């Protein structure tokens with residue numbers, strides 16, 4: 001099958017918003033009387049808001065009512081939004097713009113596949129929106145990664161067969177979503193954690209679209 005589209009995750013692939021999620025969740029944890037580490041935060045990458053809260057409360061040994069959980073998710077998001085309000089194009093990760101440019105020049109279609117409900121604001125603040133023919137984010141999907149919905153919807157909107165898509169992901173849950181969608185996945189980050197990929201690199205600056213196409217075909 002000829003590669004026809006690249007589907008990109010947002011946080012950890014094109015921008016680093018994980019640091020802002022960490023600051024905001026940590027502020028909540030501290031207000032509830034406990035703390036967690038940067039290493040623990042790694043487990044929250046690509047994981048949706050509701051599930052992230054459950055994991056963090058588990059770390060602190062806290063049991064909250066649904067009303068309290070709603071309150072803290074709302075509060076965390078308000079803190080997070082104050083951080084991303086100041087984002088700008090300088091926060092695009094190294095190599096991402098050049099990679100998108102080359103992808104477009106090769107005639108491939110491009111979609112976003114993010115778990116975040118804040119993706120539209122991040123795309124606008126960083127000036128990335130115009131690269132995507134389709135944006136699938138936490139506002140339009142009902143099942144979070146590792147469910148394949150986010151990437152299957154991206155393929156559908158681009159009118160491309162799932163088998164003709166390649167996914168770029170930094171999170172284990174996202175890598176599994178690609179796998180469940182039947183799409184080859186390029187891992188961005190730590191090769192020890194992202195094992196089920198066609199290749200894993202530290203960032204988009206280390207690869208080219210041409211190299212990925214060759215790899216998929218081989």
Ligand code: B16
Pocket residue numbers: 009010011012018021044045046047048049052077113114115116117118119138171
């Ligand atoms: P929000 P991605 C994910 O973005 C983040 O990696 C994850 O940490 C976050 O909890 C999730 O979005 C939901 O984000 O609270 O803004 O809706 O990696 O899928 O682009």
Ligand code: MG
Pocket residue numbers: 009010011012013045046169170171174
């Ligand atoms: Mg991610």
